[in-house]
Amino acid sequence: MNLLNMDAENRVVLNVGGIRHETYKATLKKIPATRLSRLTEALANYDPVLNEYFFDRHPGVFAQVLNYYRTGKLHYPTDVCGPLFEEELEFWGLDANQVEPCCWMTYTQHRDTQETLAVLDRLDLDTEKPTDEEVARKFGFEEDYLKGTVSWWQHLKPQMWSLFDEPYSSNAAKIIGVISVFFICVSIISFCLKTHPDMRVPVIRNYSVTTANQTQSWALDKVQTNAHIAFFYIECVCNAWFTLEILVRFISSPNKCEFVKSSVNIIDYIATMSFYIDLILQKYASHVENADILEFFSIIRIMRLFKLTRHSSGLKILIQTFRASAKELTLLVFFLVLGIVIFASLVYYAERIQTNPHNDFNSIPLGLWWALVTMTTVGYGDMAPKTYVGMFVGALCALAGVLTIALPVPVIVSNFAMYYSHTQARAKLPKKRRRVINVEPTRPPLRNYITSINFQNSKPTNEVSIKQTTTALQL
Numbered sequence: 001m002n003l004l005n006m007d008a009e010n011r012v013v014l015n016v017g018g019i020r021h022e023t024y025k026a027t028l029k030k031i032p033a034t035r036l037s038r039l040t041e042a043l044a045n046y047d048p049v050l051n052e053y054f055f056d057r058h059p060g061v062f063a064q065v066l067n068y069y070r071t072g073k074l075h076y077p078t079d080v081c082g083p084l085f086e087e088e089l090e091f092w093g094l095d096a097n098q099v100e101p102c103c104w105m106t107y108t109q110h111r112d113t114q115e116t117l118a119v120l121d122r123l124d125l126d127t128e129k130p131t132d133e134e135v136a137r138k139f140g141f142e143e144d145y146l147k148g149t150v151s152w153w154q155h156l157k158p159q160m161w162s163l164f165d166e167p168y169s170s171n172a173a174k175i176i177g178v179i180s181v182f183f184i185c186v187s188i189i190s191f192c193l194k195t196h197p198d199m200r201v202p203v204i205r206n207y208s209v210t211t212a213n214q215t216q217s218w219a220l221d222k223v224q225t226n227a228h229i230a231f232f233y234i235e236c237v238c239n240a241w242f243t244l245e246i247l248v249r250f251i252s253s254p255n256k257c258e259f260v261k262s263s264v265n266i267i268d269y270i271a272t273m274s275f276y277i278d279l280i281l282q283k284y285a286s287h288v289e290n291a292d293i294l295e296f297f298s299i300i301r302i303m304r305l306f307k308l309t310r311h312s313s314g315l316k317i318l319i320q321t322f323r324a325s326a327k328e329l330t331l332l333v334f335f336l337v338l339g340i341v342i343f344a345s346l347v348y349y350a351e352r353i354q355t356n357p358h359n360d361f362n363s364i365p366l367g368l369w370w371a372l373v374t375m376t377t378v379g380y381g382d383m384a385p386k387t388y389v390g391m392f393v394g395a396l397c398a399l400a401g402v403l404t405i406a407l408p409v410p411v412i413v414s415n416f417a418m419y420y421s422h423t424q425a426r427a428k429l430p431k432k433r434r435r436v437i438n439v440e441p442t443r444p445p446l447r448n449y450i451t452s453i454n455f456q457n458s459k460p461t462n463e464v465s466i467k468q469t470t471t472a473l474q475l
Helices: 002-009 059-071 082-092 101-107 109-123 132-139 142-147 152-165 171-193 229-252 256-261 263-284 291-310 313-324 326-350 364-375 388-406 409-428 446-458 463-474
Strands: 011-016 019-024 052-055 200-210 216-227
Touching: 011 059, 019 059, 059 082, 082 109, 101 109, 109 409, 132 142, 132 152, 152 171, 152 229, 171 229, 171 291, 216 229, 229 256, 229 263, 256 263, 263 291, 291 313, 313 326, 313 409, 326 364, 326 388, 326 409, 364 388
Parallel strands: 011 052
Antiparallel strands: 011 019, 200 216
16 A cells, blocks of 8 residues: 555646646656656646646647657657647747657748748738738838828828839729839830831931942942831830839838849839930930940840739749749759760760761860750750760760759749749638637635645534634635
């Protein structure tokens, strides 16, 4: 009997989320400086009636926590979300880095998901209309909003910003977005069509010549061709809209520094400035020799296509995919360069081993072009090895190119699928959720528990003993 009593005294009962667990006190002492290693009957969650400790925590996670005390190995339950598991471990005073290697990959998946969601938050893909308080905080007049002293400009500024920069915020913003996309497309089409020969007007020069009979005669000569004047007016109208759009967005932007440093905005105002610079050069530098070379800088207007990212979440996700896959793309370029140099050198010397009067590889730099075209599986056919050794090198180059390009592609595809799936999931989430209010649990006074214990143990038979016990407890 004494041994049984000693064994019962060394055991402790833990009620976690309604599920009772029983273990030895020595087991809980195995991991010091944790919540379970410091259990005493003076704690508020100790129930003297049931002789147990109650914790309103997740019972499934606690099963793994208690197993960690018993075996020294912490495993991750697959039916629990990662952040919940971390919160439970923090409550019990355990280190999350002690998770076993077999469960580490599964456990850390939620961290990758949280990073992905943080990236999507920065991309601003949500179409939910913010509250007035959030708008005031974004534009820096939260104090005026709380005081009720918002000026007319503070009212107008967010409306202008959402109208020109957030195409899905309202029907009017959608109309502005359609107009912006229309002018972008017209500008790009005009830029391309004005180089077509049928869309250009020849410049005729009239000059006099001396004939064989020593007489003067007139002749006509086509000096150059210029784009039709209609394209000039189209460019004027488009750039007038782009200028207005930039000015309105800059004036109404909540943060001028971030607006100026944005890559899409940099492309926008450089492309617009190139139009005005082109007008100045045509007026003051058209007589300069080789002045047509200056038109090369107008190619920056093609970059306006990146403005479409403001109107398409898919383009934002695609650009973010390339950013997230920068390491894989760098690795791809490195192996391509390595293979190009190796196979260009091999094919150069392979073509010189045998007699080859039609050798296309007169130098290694020419072989670099052939190796690049071969490894990328393009194969223009302008250069080809003629010897058997050279053909063998070419076959190895083609196989190496296929493998080099194919290996990083699945990583890039998986990144795009991950971002796209999370975007679709966020779009289907309910916009308004029920708020959970944290309420501290209440507990009856300790003297009520002690009174009930005395009633059960001593079982007084008269009212005098009951009154004496209660009075003593109150004192």
